[in-house]
Amino acid sequence: MQIKEIYCKSILxxxxxxxxxxSINPYFGCLHGCTYCYARYMLRKLPSNLMWGEFVHAKINAPTVLLKELRRSKRGRVLLSSVTxxxxxxxxxxxLTRRILTILSSKDYPLIILTKSDLVIRDLDLIKKFxxxxxxxxxxxxxxxxxRAFEPKAPSIYRRIAAMQKLKEAKICTYAFLGPLIPIISEFSIEKLLxxxxxxNVDYVIVDKLNVKAGNKPHIMRAFMLYYPDIKGKIEKILSNENVYDEYYADLKxxxxxxxxxLDLDLEFCY
Structure with missing residues (x-):
């Protein structure tokens, strides 16, 4: 595992x-190592020996750079984060995220946070200021x-659910991101999950389609081969034909x- 400190020229x-x-990405790379992650395409910029999920580069000057960029940028809604x-x-x-939130909260920028980690609860004091x-x-x-098959190093589902409950208790607008939906696998527990x-009582739910055009398909298929070999053939058939995949996803939607x-849930689809 490689953890490296770097300096960025831009952060916003x-x-x-x-x-x-x-969008603000305080880190380059992600240690969660999700097999389906579309951000794998960023590996094209790096040495071939680096594996997605095995490295992260911390942009240690990000808060300083952000302060400068906010002075010359038009006000707008900020997402933390899009590719990490x-x-x-x-x-x-x-x-870094906490320091960035401190800056954004002082200017009361509209904010969206998306994470797989209950560490977000640490920053409730700052989030409440927005x-x-x-x-x-x-x-x-x-x-x-x-x-464990598709998000091997991410926090447990229990911890994420507990984090959402705490956010709701704190009266924070809380949403669940069901993305990406894994063909067949996601169907097994979709009703229980919703x-x-x-x-x-989440405020809304966003559902996203699995993107297999970002260099992630071999890793997805490897996970099926290891953990769900009995349905690997069905998955290959769905994901290898765009028309079949579109039809399958339309029915699932x-x-x-x-x-x-x-269930009276406010739900929207990305695609």
Whole structure:
């Protein structure tokens, strides 16, 4: 595992993600090592011996750079983060996300946080200072076996659910990110998961489709071969044909939308 300190020239990036004007990524790389992660495409910029999930570079001057960039940037909604997890394990040491939140809260920038870590609860004192802040946890399943197969080094589902409950208790706008949906696998517990989110009373749910065009497909298929060999053939058939995949996902969306309506959940799809 490689943990490295680096200096960045810029930290506030224009975002193409719906609902966010800017994104801030305090770290380059992510130690969660999720097999499906679309950010693997960033490996193209790095030496070939680096493996996704085995390195993270901390942008130790990010708060200083942010202060300078905010002075010359138009006000807008900021997403923490788009191609890393702002609360991965090294954040406990470097506290870059916390320092960034301190800056943003002093100017009351509209904020979106997305993470897989309950470390976000550490910063409740700062998040409460924002007049407009949405905090989300990624949960694609309630099954820890699925989590271990596809999110091997991410915090447990239990810890993420508990974090959402604490956010709700603190009266923070809380959302769940069901992304990406893993074909067939996500169907196994989707009703239980949505029911659980309904009981927590999350403010809304966002659902995202699995992207297999970012160099991640071999890793996804390897996970199926190791953990779910009996359905590997079905998955290969779905993911290898764009029309088949689109048809499968369209049917799954109908099922999920109907479940959400039944549970009175505010739910939207990215795609």
């Amino acid at each position: 990036s224009r975002s193409k993600i719906y609902g966010a004007d800017y 997890d702002p609360y991965q394990l090294v954040e406990a040491k470097y506290m 007049s407009d802040a949405d905090v989300g946890l990624t949960v694609i399943t309630l099954d820890e076996n699925v989590r 029911t659980k989110l309904s009981k927590i 109908v099922k999920i939308r109907n479940l959400a309506q039944k």
